[in-house]
Amino acid sequence: MVTKDAVEEILNKNVRPRLAMDGGDIEVVDVKENKVYVKLTGACGGCPDAAMTLYYLVRQTLQDELPEVEDVLSM
Secondary structure (H helix, E strand, O other), rough: OOOOHHHHHHHHHHHHHHOOOOOOOEEEEOOOOEEEEEEEEEOOOOOOOOHHHHHHHHHHHHHHHHHOOEEEEOO
């Protein structure tokens, strides 16, 4: 079972520093049934590449560290 604390730990270590370099951040809205619901904020919130960031950075990183993560969805 994926927990919000586990997701936050991975995001803090591997994702947030990279988003911060571009003036962005990520908020975990919820974790339900091995699905992670997030909101990109700051510069990343309105970025045209937000979908790519969500898939290739956030989703891949979480699934590498927590294989039970089924999907990462934007809110």
